[in-house]
Amino acid sequence: AQSVAQPEDQVNVAEGNPLTVKCTYSVSGNPYLFWYVQYPNRGLQFLLKYITGDNLVKGSYGFEAEFNKSQTSFHLKKPSALVSDSALYFCAVRERMEYGNKLVFGAGTILRVKS
């Protein structure tokens, strides 16, 4: 089965500093990887995905993620954090099923950006 791990329960960063939220994956075959963000009392919003091609993927709200095959990682990054980026972030991987595909989510990482 495909899986992703988010080793940090929480990441704290000062506003204006770069941020990284870590994700590692375990898959058979080529990975389809995703990042989502969940703001308080809201559903999940899609940020970006890696399917193939460039290892650096750009997404919404200035976020990007770097796919590293040798380290089996897909870390989420942003050059300059905003207080409004404070939220819960989920990494996910696609898993093929007999009836279609599904997403398997990591445990989530709380990002706190302080002014």
Added chain:
Amino acid sequence: SAVISQKPSRDICQRGTSLTIQCQVDSQVTMMFWYRQQPGQSLTLIATANQGSEATYESGFVIDKFPISRPNLTFSTLTVSNMSPEDSSIYLCSVVAGQGYDGTNTGELFFGEGSRLTVL
């Protein structure tokens, strides 16, 4: 992107009762997914609902507890039956981006705002 509306957005329920959550999508989609997010936890897939066929349930979830309907390509319901406090969660409806999903798409999901259930 798809616009997904869920009702109710939140509810407080009594133990032993059942509640039906509705999910409406603004475009036709083949597959709809129901996820559960328990307090402080990640998302767990409950079942996949295809229009015109029985839902496919993940391990640990059964139809008697979580019956699902999928009467057309834009609507689905999830019922949480005979609720207990352990069922207190956020229940999220989601669809795959794009139309004509045939199981080979890349698979990013769009989510509704979720239905937050508290069972007393």
